[in-house]
Amino acid sequence: MKTAIVSMGLSRGKDLESIQKNPKFRKATRNMMLAWTSLQEAIQPVAEKLHRASDLAVILGSGFGELEVTKDFLKGLAENGAARPLLFQNSLHNSTLGFLATQLEITGPCITVSNRCFTGENCLEWAKNLLETEQCRFCLVTTVDTQVAALEESLNQIYGEPLALGEGAATLLLASSEGLRVLERPALAWLEEIEYEAANGIEPEKKASLAGHYESDAIEKWIDAARSRRVSDSEVETLTLEKPDGTRSRIFWTKGGE
Amino acid sequence: MAASSLAHCISGIGAVSCVGIGAPALWEATLKEYSGIRDGLGTISEDATQELRASLKQSSTLEKPVLLAYASMVEAMRMAGWSQLNDDDGLILATTTGQIPIWENEAMHFLRGTSSAAKLTPKLRAQSLGSLRTELASLLGFRGRTLLVSSACSASTQALALASLWLSQRKVKRCLVGGVEALCNLTIEGFRSMQLLTTEATAPFDAHRKGINLSEGAAFICLETMSAKNSRALACLTGHGMSTDGYHMTAPHPEGSGSLLAMQSALRMARLQPSDISWVHAHGTGSKHNDQSEGAAIARLFEDNEPWVSSTKRIHGHALGASGALETVLCVKALEKQVVPRTSGLETPDPAIPLKKHPVANISMPIHHVLKNTLGFGGANAALVLSAPSRLA
Numbered sequence: 001m002k003t004a005i006v007s008m009g010l011s012r013g014k015d016l017e018s019i020q021k022n023p024k025f026r027k028a029t030r031n032m033m034l035a036w037t038s039l040q041e042a043i044q045p046v047a048e049k050l051h052r053a054s055d056l057a058v059i060l061g062s063g064f065g066e067l068e069v070t071k072d073f074l075k076g077l078a079e080n081g082a083a084r085p086l087l088f089q090n091s092l093h094n095s096t097l098g099f100l101a102t103q104l105e106i107t108g109p110c111i112t113v114s115n116r117c118f119t120g121e122n123c124l125e126w127a128k129n130l131l132e133t134e135q136c137r138f139c140l141v142t143t144v145d146t147q148v149a150a151l152e153e154s155l156n157q158i159y160g161e162p163l164a165l166g167e168g169a170a171t172l173l174l175a176s177s178e179g180l181r182v183l184e185r186p187a188l189a190w191l192e193e194i195e196y197e198a199a200n201g202i203e204p205e206k207k208a209s210l211a212g213h214y215e216s217d218a219i220e221k222w223i224d225a226a227r228s229r230r231v232s233d234s235e236v237e238t239l240t241l242e243k244p245d246g247t248r249s250r251i252f253w254t255k256g257g258e
Numbered sequence: 259m260a261a262s263s264l265a266h267c268i269s270g271i272g273a274v275s276c277v278g279i280g281a282p283a284l285w286e287a288t289l290k291e292y293s294g295i296r297d298g299l300g301t302i303s304e305d306a307t308q309e310l311r312a313s314l315k316q317s318s319t320l321e322k323p324v325l326l327a328y329a330s331m332v333e334a335m336r337m338a339g340w341s342q343l344n345d346d347d348g349l350i351l352a353t354t355t356g357q358i359p360i361w362e363n364e365a366m367h368f369l370r371g372t373s374s375a376a377k378l379t380p381k382l383r384a385q386s387l388g389s390l391r392t393e394l395a396s397l398l399g400f401r402g403r404t405l406l407v408s409s410a411c412s413a414s415t416q417a418l419a420l421a422s423l424w425l426s427q428r429k430v431k432r433c434l435v436g437g438v439e440a441l442c443n444l445t446i447e448g449f450r451s452m453q454l455l456t457t458e459a460t461a462p463f464d465a466h467r468k469g470i471n472l473s474e475g476a477a478f479i480c481l482e483t484m485s486a487k488n489s490r491a492l493a494c495l496t497g498h499g500m501s502t503d504g505y506h507m508t509a510p511h512p513e514g515s516g517s518l519l520a521m522q523s524a525l526r527m528a529r530l531q532p533s534d535i536s537w538v539h540a541h542g543t544g545s546k547h548n549d550q551s552e553g554a555a556i557a558r559l560f561e562d563n564e565p566w567v568s569s570t571k572r573i574h575g576h577a578l579g580a581s582g583a584l585e586t587v588l589c590v591k592a593l594e595k596q597v598v599p600r601t602s603g604l605e606t607p608d609p610a611i612p613l614k615k616h617p618v619a620n621i622s623m624p625i626h627h628v629l630k631n632t633l634g635f636g637g638a639n640a641a642l643v644l645s646a647p648s649r650l651a
Contacts, residue, residue, distance in 0.1 A: 052504075054519070058502075063386050063388065064385065064386055065387065065408070067385060070444060071365065071369065073444060073448065074362055074365050074366050074369060074443070074444065075366075075369040075370075077366060077443060077447055078366035078367070078369050078370040079369070079370055083447035083448060083450065083451035084451060085448070085451040085452045087448075088444070088447075088448030088449070088451055088452065089448075089452070089507050089508050089635070090507075091444065091448065092354055092355075092408075092410065092635065093354065093387060093408040094354065094408055094409050094410040094413075094634070094635060094636050094638065095507070095635075095636065097409070097636055097638075098410070098507045098508075098635055098636020098637065098638070099507060099636075101502045101503075101504050101636060101637055102504060102505065102506060102507055102636070102637065104504065105504035105505075106502045106504045107501055107502055107503070107504050107515075107516060107519060108500075108501065108502060109416075109500035109501065109502065110409065110500075110502040110636070110637075110638055111407060111409050111416055111420075111500070112407065112408045112409045112410075112413075113405060113406060113407055113408065114386065114387035114388050114406050114408050115387075115388045115391060115404065115405065115406050116386055116388030116389065116391075116392065117388075118388070119388065122405055126405070126420070129420075129423055129424070129427060129429070130423075132427065133423050133426060133427060135423070135500070150369065151365075151375075151378070151382065153375035153379075154368075154375045154378045154379040154382045155382065157375070157376070157379040158379060158382060158383055215386065
């Protein structure tokens with residue numbers, strides 16, 4: 001069974017100005033807004049056909065999750081013993097997906113995964129698995145990570161050198177062959193395989209060259225690669241991503257079409 | 259009716275909970291209604307953690323979440339006769355907060371200005387949930403496929419469903435799957451701020467229920483493909499379903515619409531009718547909204563064929579991301595022992611919840627198929643069908 005990549009979306013912090021003014025996002029976190037913006041770009045071409053589709057799944061990946069909000073919750077608790085319910089409901093790794101699912105009224109499977117620098121690859125792998133096993137006909141894969149300014153010094157030390165971690169979100173809409181027919185669109189590409197090596201040891205993130213990047217950014221890197229490369233009919237294209245611990249992942253795809 | 263032949267075999271189970279170390283301790287406590295809840299929380303005592311450290315070699319420095327998970331993994335693997343995980347096996351973990359007890363206190367000191375970034379740094383390494391996966395894989399010497407699921411309270415139920423998919427696709431030969439949760443300020447104070455906790459022992463589905471008992475624990479399950487030569491099957495995972503409410507960030511759908519979808523999917527995959535189910539092990543947290551919503555969903559699914567429905571949360575508490583795996587261990591024991599445990603703490607069934615069959619005592623009876631149900635924040639629902647090995651088509 002083939003897995004089609006139908007559409008894609010990207011979001012960086014600068015994209016958030018308009019959304020921050022929208023009352024619907026009054027209680028939303030930065031992760032939620034970034035994820036929502038990238039997701040909207042990805043589904044915009046097919047939004048009508050996906051509305052309330054029960055066979056639409058969403059997989060959300062994040063390395064740090066809602067760390068900024070967790071920090072705010074713990075800060076309030078530390079400083080004055082106050083626990084704020086809104087900060088709690090927004091502070092879990094699954095909160096971002098809970099927000100997206102509520103906004104989109106998703107009824108299909110929604111899964112949050114986190115696997116350090118392999119988070120994006122895990123999301124893609126599982127989207128492919130869900131489609132191949134007919135758990136859904138459409139699957140949105142969204143990855144998101146944000147900067148946490150208050151903890152930047154410690155996070156920089158963890159990564160072994162002073163650097164500015166990036167932030168961003170990326171979304172791919174995937175579909176089975178049958179789903180593609182429902183959407184009445186050609187595939188941008190066909191996702192063939194995802195491979196990744198097991199991480200080395202328990203402290204893999206050293207001397208990373210991650211400046212400007214984020215833990216779950218494999219999807220964004222694939223989008224950049226797909227936009228810049230011209231794939232021939234017979235070719236299997238490969239994106240190899242070097243990880244901070246010296247391991248690597250590979251994403252294989254072929255040219256799109258009907 | 260016999261369940262789908264696409265079943266996967268559960269060959270080992272392991273659990274550590276606030277009622278003791280090991281799956282047998284959890285089952286005994288459930289049958290005898292010995293609750294591990296004290297002052298509203300299900301904490302694993304320092305004595306128990308010391309006992310675990312002593313029983314597991316190389317574990318003297320392990321932090322609580324890793325220790326609990328590792329101990330239950332070892333128990334499950336021993337029972338299944340797995341000496342190790344091979345590169346073509348899989349490992350799926352579920353948690354909501356991972357190793358947060360390691361870093362949250364230091365983070366609070368740092369944020370209050372009473373500690374330095376240098377002190378926080380080594381602790382904060384444990385923040386990324388993936389670090390739990392890396393540490394456990396390293397302990398097991400495992401370099402194969404891994405996944406960490408963090409879909410709120412449905413996380414480990416989803417993890418079991420995903421493990422089954424991996425096996426179906428032959429992506430892995432066997433899969434060690436489960437969840438772990440350790441109590442922390444974030445969840446205790448967070449749930450308290452939402453007025454969802456009670457300091458009394460919880461009373462699921464009771465008219466006078468006052469809230470949830472949070473707890474900590476871990477449970478792991480060895481899952482493998484059924485084969486003629488496989489004589490180790492304790493039970494079979496015959497169906498699973500995942501769905502989402504798409505309704506609210508924390509409250510479940512009032513009529514349980516999402517939960518109903520998950521249970522229907524699980525039954526469909528198992529090729530069973532509602533009337534084939536002997537027992538529903540409900541999520542049954544004891545919160546007003548959860549029990550109402552879940553009760554409505556179960557009633558809608560079974561209509562006039564309602565099986566026994568009970569919750570065991572008063573015994574072991576609500577271990578959030580680990581709860582689905584912990585309770586799956588109880589489902590396996592129920593299938594093995596052919597006993598349906600009653601809902602401890604339930605005295606006066608809530609008339610607003612449309613369930614009719616609450617066991618007033620533990621019931622010894624033929625149990626062929628069990629439905630395990632979970633609900634979670636963000637509307638994340640998951641359900642499993644577990645079947646006696648003798649009931650496969």
